[in-house]
Amino acid sequence: MLECRIIEKHYGGVYALKGVSFDVRPGEVHALCGENGAGKSTLAKIIAGVVQSDAGEVWVNGEKVTFSSPAEARKLGIGIVFQELDLFEHLTVAENITLAHPEAERTVIRHATQDAFCRPFLRQVGLDVSPRTKLGDLSIAGAQLVAIARALSMKAKVLLLDEPTSSLTQEAAERLLNLIGDLKKAGTGIVYVSHKMGEIFRIADRVTVLRDGAHISTRPAAETSIEETIRFMVGREIDLASRVETPAGEVMALQVKGLRTLRLKEVNFSVRKGEILGVTGLVGSGRSALGEALFGLDPWTAGEVECLGKAYAPKRPAEAIQARFAYLPEDRRTQGLFLRMSVRRNASAVILPSLSRHGWIDFQREASVIQEELARTQIKMAHDALPVESLSGGNQQKVLLAKWLLTQPEVLYLDDPTRGVDIGAKADIYRIIKTLATEGKTILFVSSELPELLACSHRILVMNEGRSVALLETRATTQEEIMTLAANQPLLSS
């Protein structure tokens, strides 16, 4: 029903797509895989009418079409849910869904009609909130579901989902995958862009791999495998499954007793030097709140913490940094990086006072210290004077990591460091984490992807509704056990 033939697209002299062909049939899930920069998003944008191709044809239902805007694509029955959500946080859920909707938008707005229009779609995606809720009050996962509900409300015949589960918890992702199954049965053609091999092989009928803008392969899912797909994506062998080898140390690094804040109800755990403690839970379970509390960003209402043998109660991040505690925030683009500033200036931001004399920056020292650290983190880039926004997601994450490693931390709280980064960069991040642990650093590694936590931690802390509900030995636990502990409450209740 949708077919792209030999699509080409270049930006300046750089080819984003080199003759890619791709099609979706009714009632089929066609997965689109590739590392960041492989051209998945560009292809998705061309299908959605956001970007125009330089060469090649798009056919819909046997007719050759050209569309120059998302609205035209929508009219032809193509719905798209972008990775970076195109929603309005100050509008309500219902307003977001009906805005510019060909059927639901009226010149004079009647809230009751609007609500009634939205409800079935919200129910369909399993989002149990009032249509009048402000979008900004929902979690990222909730907003993602609103975006999907909106696409459904447009009666899309082809639905394109760009990394839909990257910000969802396991449970919400599960629900989404079931929803995709239902849509498929109803005859919708689905283009599924994702990094997550497990999901792809659960739902996809066919798998297409892109690499560096070129079409590498299209195969029925039943005739290929995760290993083969990854090999096609990366162009080399990658080891994601090896477990942590070195045992954790004996010395206690961080002991948290009865920690409470407005968002944390009761957190207890302890972690040793050289240990990688996986931290997981649903979005809103307190895994980010815990990092922010320990980093001095959120005032404590109760609790005692000991860090490296000393009482620890930071009032502000500067005190946490002084105590050798580092926090890598969850959202690297809005919380972690100064996107338009250079890689070097991003990396040096925290340690700048130590690279200066009486407030005057020593530029030579800054350059040499940063270059050394960037080389160690293996960041691919032309020059560290380039703005950090020009790097791929994985490399941006590594810049953020380098920025904090420069503070010579003993305890690192990594809040979802592998979110939205490609497989090669993931492998690099696992390697860096494991190396840090063997050097005796303590790592708290937050992730929603349980397989990576199982592969890359000594123990796993499960959070649920602001509480630490379990501290499990990684070797002796399973995904099912963790999920049960994490999901013991309805999603999106708060």
Added chain:
Amino acid sequence: MIRSFISRLGRWQSVLGLALVFILAVIFSPHAHDGSIIFLAPGNLTDILRQQSEIGIMALAMTLVIISGGIDLSVGSVLAFSASLVAMLLVRWQPGLPETAQIGLAIVATVGLCTFLGVINGSIIHRLRIQPFIMTLAAMIGVRGLARWMTQNNNIDFGFGHDISADFASIFSNKFLVIGLWGAAAVIFYLLLERTVFGRYVRAIGENEKAAIYTGLPIAMVKVTVYALCGLAAGLAGVIHAARSYQGNPNDGVAYELDAIAAVVIGGTSLAGGKGSIFGTIVGTLIMGILTNLLRLCLIDANMELIIKAVIIIVAVWLQLERKARS
């Protein structure tokens, strides 16, 4: 076409703009009786610098505020407050001190108080999280009121002959001293922004305040300091203004904040924060100054002048917009 050429010039585009305006001024300037170009007369060129020095000094500090992601609308009122206060201290205060001591004290007290007004702006913006536009709009209204109330809405006229206020005026209306003050301030602000940790923090906070919080940067210190510097600069400009106009007038300086902001913006600093330079601001101030001078030399209606300025602002900013990758 033109835009793609100009955007390739990068940081030199504002200099190119300045050169263009300069050439225009040479071409259109009226000639004196002996055939020389009036615009190029040394006296005229230094006049331009002196006339722009008040706006120029305020625009320097405004650059830091705008790069940090804020704005300061109160500088025009602070200038009036400063001019009125320094005039009162010179004309009505008789402490029986030696003359230089009294002049020095009056200036230090005035500029100090103006700096403190900036500290109040910065503290409230940071502590109460009131948007800078709104806080400094309130300060613009309030400080204007303060200046009028303090003077009972009277001009404080300086004496003639040899009393202390007249001596003050003759010192601080010296062209070269005033231009020198502006130049010194420019060097200081340039070094502050480009070479110090503080300057780097100003940029980082303007670029992404949330990331600055998560990086543990001293946001309160930086914000209070940039508004304090803005108050200080407006105070200094007010002292110069009083000397030049031989009086302290609480109703002066209206819309000066907008001229200062215009100079900053023409210089390529983004109101969105993060991006900008002191160099650009100086160029922007000079472009405005040369243009005003040229229009006056050509005896063009003062109201026409405003319309032309408006066009210049829009064109300058449009030319400097980052070229988005065409999709």
